[in-house]
Amino acid sequence: MPFTNEQLERYSRHIILKEIGAKGQKKLLNAKVLIIGAGGLGAPAALYLAAAGVGTIGIADADVVDLSNLQRQVIHSTNDIGKKKVDSAAETMRAINPDVTVNTYYQFVNSENISDLIKDYDFILDGTDNFPAKFLINDACVMAKKPLSHAGIIRFKGQLTTIIPGEGPCYRCIFKNPPPKDAVPTCKQAGVIGAMGGVIGSLQAMEAVKYITGVGELLSGYLLTYDALKMEFHKIKLPPRGKGCAVCSDHPTITTLIDYEQAVCDLH
Amino acid sequence: MKITVSGTVKEVADGLTVSQLIEQENVETPQYVTVSVNEEFIESGTFDTHILKEGDEVEFLYFMGGGTIMQSIIQDGSDE
Ligand SMILES: [Zn+2]
Numbered sequence: 001m002p003f004t005n006e007q008l009e010r011y012s013r014h015i016i017l018k019e020i021g022a023k024g025q026k027k028l029l030n031a032k033v034l035i036i037g038a039g040g041l042g043a044p045a046a047l048y049l050a051a052a053g054v055g056t057i058g059i060a061d062a063d064v065v066d067l068s069n070l071q072r073q074v075i076h077s078t079n080d081i082g083k084k085k086v087d088s089a090a091e092t093m094r095a096i097n098p099d100v101t102v103n104t105y106y107q108f109v110n111s112e113n114i115s116d117l118i119k120d121y122d123f124i125l126d127g128t129d130n131f132p133a134k135f136l137i138n139d140a141c142v143m144a145k146k147p148l149s150h151a152g153i154i155r156f157k158g159q160l161t162t163i164i165p166g167e168g169p170c171y172r173c174i175f176k177n178p179p180p181k182d183a184v185p186t187c188k189q190a191g192v193i194g195a196m197g198g199v200i201g202s203l204q205a206m207e208a209v210k211y212i213t214g215v216g217e218l219l220s221g222y223l224l225t226y227d228a229l230k231m232e233f234h235k236i237k238l239p240p241r242g243k244g245c246a247v248c249s250d251h252p253t254i255t256t257l258i259d260y261e262q263a264v265c266d267l268h
Numbered sequence: 269m270k271i272t273v274s275g276t277v278k279e280v281a282d283g284l285t286v287s288q289l290i291e292q293e294n295v296e297t298p299q300y301v302t303v304s305v306n307e308e309f310i311e312s313g314t315f316d317t318h319i320l321k322e323g324d325e326v327e328f329l330y331f332m333g334g335g336t337i338m339q340s341i342i343q344d345g346s347d348e
Contacts, residue, residue, distance in 0.1 A: 129333050152332025159332050174309075174329055179300050223329060234275050236327045237307050 007099065011053055024213040025053065029099065031212040034058040034121035036109055036137060038085040040197030041151050041204060042127030043075035048205040050093035050100045054212070057093060058121060060105035061085040072194035109133055111257035114140040123208045124148045127201065131178035132260035138163065138171035139257055142248045147211055149204040153192050156228040158200035161219055161238070162207045168220035169241045170248040178260050199226060269322040286315040286326075295328055302329040 003011075003022070007029075014020045014028075033054050035042045038061040049057055065073075065080045065088050073085075080088035086104035093102050105117060109128075114136060118124055124146050126137045134150065141148040142165045150171050151160035163170045203224070210216050223236045242249035269282050273293060280289065286305070290298045303310045304327045310318050320326065 131331065131333060134333070154332050157332065159330075174302050175331060179297075179331055236304070236329065239304065239308050243309075 019215045029055040032056040037127035038089040040072040041201040043073040044201035045205040058103040062108040159225040173245045272325045286318040
């Protein structure tokens with residue numbers, strides 16, 4: 001289908017880039033990206049992917065918008081407090097770009113539903129805030145051979161990597177298991193600087209766009225860390241995939257999905 | 269001898285082990301850190317016996333959640 005005049009104008013700053021062009025923009029419009037978590041990371045990623053014209057964006061989250069979210073979760077507004085995050089996010093994305101089809105999933109991901117959730121998407125973006133979900137998403141993406149952007153943020157620090165199953169290392173290559181539940185006694189000192197989600201979530205969106213359009217080099221095989229206080233980015237080269245990894249080696253010992261126990265902790 | 273720690277060249281004692289470097293660098297949550305030396309992960313059970321060599325490139329890789337949970341682990345870890 002040819003571009004409409006409105007699309008030509010809307011995406012003109014993409015189309016004019018020789019690396020993207022009309023062809024790349026078509027790829028974006030035909031692409032399907034799933035964002036798991038509509039919080040600090042997922043919010044900016046969803047905004048940029050919707051604006052970029054990613055044709056289908058799925059968003060999964062089981063939370064409702066809380067006043068304490070608004071310091072960083074820029075896809076939600078004060079008027080959205082009490083709404084399901086997925087509905088609030090979908091409204092904002094549709095308002096930015098009516099080209100985008102938004103699928104909402106008001107649910108926590110678990111070992112029962114995740115394979116079904118990811119199967120129709122080309123690229124998965126992990127914007128979750130807990131280790132059980134991060135390990136589950138990694139394992140499910142490795143097993144289903146779905147490319148994944150993994151990220152984490154805390155205080156003034158953030159990090160991300162891109163996982164291309166069968167090619168580069170996965171999350172479990174770096175961290176074998178989640179930290180034990182009893183290592184988490186209290187959450188009262190928790191905190192993260194709001195713009196950190198913007199930095200790292202935008203980088204995740206950038207990786208999704210690069211993967212879809214085939215432009216440049218992905219952050220596969222590297223962990224990129226960002227320290228806002230030192231204003232330093234550091235790119236750590238990771239060992240090759242699979243060596244002794246329980247899920248992505250050629251002889252995996254983990255072949256079914258695991259629901260790790262979530263530490264009891266009020267995340268608000 | 270000189271080694272590179274998280275991208276920065278440092279002068280350290282000859283015969284330094286990974287465990288000693290972790291302590292010297294005040295690594296947060298040492299019980300959960302992943303260590304790579306020259307782009308290979310070191311088994312956490314061998315931190316005490318792994319002796320670093322001149323020119324080694326060491327990286328520390330940390331668990332990072334969504335801005336909440338890991339904070340408390342860090343609090344916990346630093347109390348030990
Ligand atoms: Zn792996």
